Amino acid sequence: MNFTAQVPQMLALLCRLVETESPSRDKAAVDRVGFIVADECRRLGADVTIHARAEAGDLVEARFPHPQPLSQKREREDGILLLAHMDTVFPLGTLEKMPFYEKDGKVYGPGVSDMKGGIVVALTALASIGTGNLPRPVTALFTPDEEIGSRASRAVIEKLAKESALVLVLEPGMVDGSVKTWRKGVGEFRLTVRGRAAHAGGDHEQGRNAIEEMAHQVIAVQKLTDYARGTTLNVGVVRGGIASNVVPDEAVAEVDLRVMQPGEAERITAAMQALKPVLNGTSVEVTGGLDRPPMPLDDTMKATFAKAQAIAARHGIELKAGGTGGASDANFVAPLGVPVLDGLGPAGGEYHSEREFIFKDSLPERAKLLTAILLEW
Ligand SMILES: [Zn+2]
Structure with missing residues (x-):
């Protein structure tokens, strides 16, 4: 499947998400992104649960049920969890000096890379597969507070991760497209x-x-x-x-x-x-x-990356492994022993700065990669 034709739609959704500013500490602002995301997921056929929070934005949990009814136990063990956060580090009003725009193959704007681009990739992959065609149950969890430590989200992340066979985190890919196989x-x-x-x-x-x-x-x-x-x-x-x-x-x-x-x-x-x-x-x-806690490059991580790399190769994508001193919600998953891959969002860089960008071509590439992983894992 080629996603080139979907790029205008992906950009439109990305623009809508970026222009809905969502600094971590502004509950009402983060919830506005939550409404958009919950709406999109319902449109795709998900059962959406809102985990209300007083001190942060609400969590949006979207379950895309398995088409063939399985026993409760099997359904849980087989599932894939997608993790994305809706908050950004940028205060309200940043758009005035840092608008959403596209230039020379790059897309700019507050949170375009970290990680509203990742949300677009997840929703595009799920839409293209169609809920009825998912070979495994998929749950997508959208969280409100990753940039300030995930205190309102950690328990839900850990609970859902423990029930999953694989966790995919939509943080930005590295500038060369590498996924993150270790984090400090x-x-x-x-x-x-x-x-x-x-x-x-x-x-x-x-x-x-x-x-x-x-x-x-x-x-x-x-x-x-x-x-x-x-x-x-x-x-x-x-x-x-x-x-x-x-x-x-x-x-x-x-x-x-x-x-x-x-x-x-x-x-x-x-x-x-x-x-x-x-x-x-x-x-x-x-x-x-x-x-x-750290997410080390251990045997589980090596095996998880090798499997993803093999799936990517079947679709003509060369998947590379990288790592970073920065942490994400993947750091909560790794110590549970659950396979996790991070950095599946669009390739980009300079996040948390006014130069934050993604490569436009990476939007369809990552949608293709995520679709392949969801179908073939
Ligand atoms: Zn992030």
């Missing part, structure tokens, strides 16, 4: 150092400088980085003090953690908890930890 795990720590305030001129000796103590801690934290294991710590924010003539009594640091290997997050968290003050009369408090 991500965590965050907050360090609070307390000292004792004093006048810098009259009472210097009595002060305990929290910023001086923080300097020791910053070096200790950065040293936990281990490139060979793919583990990095980045002290990204430091705050403290009120004036140069006051010995500061508090300093705060925010630290980003990335891990590649299972077990590393536990090791680093223990090391962070064990940090001790260097200067007398100061204290160190550490909070935080791992938010998303």
Whole structure:
């Protein structure tokens, strides 16, 4: 099946989704995308369930039932789960300076790549197959809060993933079209150092400088980085003090953690908890930890990618494997042992920036790829 003829329709839907801006923290805005997506799914014959959320947009779960009735158990084990998020990192009004447009084979706009293009690919593939012709039951889950940690979605993602034979995530493909076969795990720590305030001129000796103590801690934290294991710590924010003539009594640091290997997050968290003050009369408090576990390139991932690559090859598509230090909802699926492939959305780049784009040709290519996987897995 060739999707070239569908490109105008795909672009029209993409335009509609992009022009419905949906920053993660604006529930009403994300829900407007939810209405469009739920409507499209119902039109395709899905049973749509809305998981209402007060603190985020609602989740849209669309079940495309198996044409032949199966036992409940078999239906669950055989199913494929499609995962897509509806929120973007861009605030309302971004469209005014960053409109949806097409130029020189690229399509631009807020969320065009991350990941409204992926939503279009999923809906186009499902429409082309037709609900009655799906060889396996398919569930598509559209979530409202991936860009801010998926707290409102994680439990539903994990529940549906456990019931599935395969999970396909519609995050953007890499700029060369590679899918993501590994992602680092991500965590965050907050360090609070307390000292004792004093006048810098009259009472210097009595002060305990929290910023001086923080300097020791910053070096200790950065040293936990281990490139060979793919583990990095980045002290990204430091705050403290009120004036140069006051010995500061508090300093705060925010630290980003990335891990590649299972077990590393536990090791680093223990090391962070064990940090001790260097200067007398100061204290160190550490909070935080791992938010998303790593998605390693393990045997399950290798087998899953090889199978997808073979299906793609039968349709003249050369599928390549890549990976990234950034996390997605695929990071919640991998530790469950469920086969997962990520980055099946259109190839593009520069996402989360005003230059975010996808290659127009990638829209029909990815629809073709996803259709082949859904039919032949
Ligand atoms: Zn995304």
